[in-house]
């Protein structure tokens with residue numbers, strides 16, 4: 001038997017304990033947002049169990065920002081929104097969902113409730129509740145866990161007639177000593193929870209409606225005690241945000257390791273959620289891989305490399321302390337140490353970009369080399385062309401950027417500048433120390449530096465004798 005499920009993610013709270021973050025569901029977390037994680041787990045659960053399901057997100061504080069983000073990131077057909085006008089508690093949040101979906105809510109057999117601030121849940125945790133709800137007579141199930149520090153969580157009070165949940169604020173001394181707590185993940189028969197919500201009474205000085213009060217002794221709501229406390233961490237402050245990120249990072253590293261990525265000191269690497277790394281690659285300590293970065297197979301990413309939203313082809317080596325930002329690097333490229341590849345850099349196969357080289361919005365074609373201390377901006381460097389040490393494209397005239405094109409199989413001597421716009425043909429030779437402001441046809445030679453004068457015996461006039469002075 002399969003039951004249909006509507007997942008309701010509660011994201012209407014202000015999250016005032018998460019200081020410095022405007023919209024709590026959009027708190028940054030390993031390259032994504034806090035709300036992406038419970039959302040992703042629900043989608044995983046629907047997919048892996050072939051559930052007929054959909055998702056509703058209850059928004060409140062900063063609702064427009066949250067809705068805009070979700071609409072941009074997910075297919076709209078599956079997700080809708082319910083507005084909680086005032087943050088009057090988790091019970092009121094779920095009630096807002098029922099009020100905004102008066103008809104469609106009852107079309108689903110089960111209502112799954114998740115908090116937007118529990119990012120470490122897994123599809124397995126949801127599945128355990130789902131299986132319990134398939135049992136005869138069960139009206140709902142909730143995930144609980146035992147923790148040595150239950151502060152802030154609702155305590156699970158078990159008695160012969162069933163269970164109830166007492167929030168920190170209302171708990172007496174005995175109840176506060178209970179270590180089994182409410183995870184905030186529930187699955188209810190829809191008609192059960194809809195009915196119980198109608199009977200909720202406000203509590204405390206803020207007049208909040210607690211969702212936890214829908215569960216009373218006598219109800220057949222089953223607690224599923226999980227042994228993995230980590231899955232249920234609630235993110236209410238910056239320390240918990242950091243803790244959640246560390247755990248997600250650990251999972252990311254394990255997943256990559258399982259796919260054949262080798263780490264030297266994995267606990268020092270920072271790898272965001274969407275990063276892809278191919279088999280046989282080695283990640284050295286203190287590397288930071290951000291955004292949509294994709295690293296191919298058999299690459300070496302050395303210590304201190306920072307790579308953001310870049311593609312790195314198979315067999316490429318990024319040496320220590322190089323910084324790649326929106327760059328596209330093909331196969332077997334050597335980069336760094338201390339290289340800076342800025343947006344729209346394209347380095348084709350077998351390119352070499354050496355130390356203290358900065359490249360911006362330029363394409364280096366197959367086998368070309370810029371090995372030392374150079375700036376290449378708004379340029380093209382042809383196949384197999386060698387650029388010597390200390391080369392500069394003078395691409396900016398104070399108002400506009402201009403283009404430099406250098407053909408294939410050319411040789412550009414050290415300490416050369418090219419004043420753009422300028423075009424150098426194929427198989428050209430530019431002598432060292434030249435300032436090139438005029439284009440060169442293919443197969444030509446250019447030298448543009450002052451002629452040397454040598455005067456024999458004149459050195460003594462210039463060499464100062466230290467003892468005399």
Ligand code: UD1
Pocket residue numbers: 010011012013014058060084086087088089090091092093115116117118152153154155165167181182183184209210211212233234236
């Ligand atoms: C809640 C539970 C607690 C449980 C804990 C697990 C209640 C009363 N308490 O406490 O038993 O141990 O989660 O992490 O449910 N929200 C709204 N509208 C509101 C208030 C909250 O949408 O008016 C949303 C929040 O955005 C958040 C979630 O509900 O995503 C949980 O709210 P929060 O204030 O963090 O509840 P806790 O105090 O952590």
Ligand code: CA
Pocket residue numbers: 115117234235236
């Ligand atoms: Ca919380």
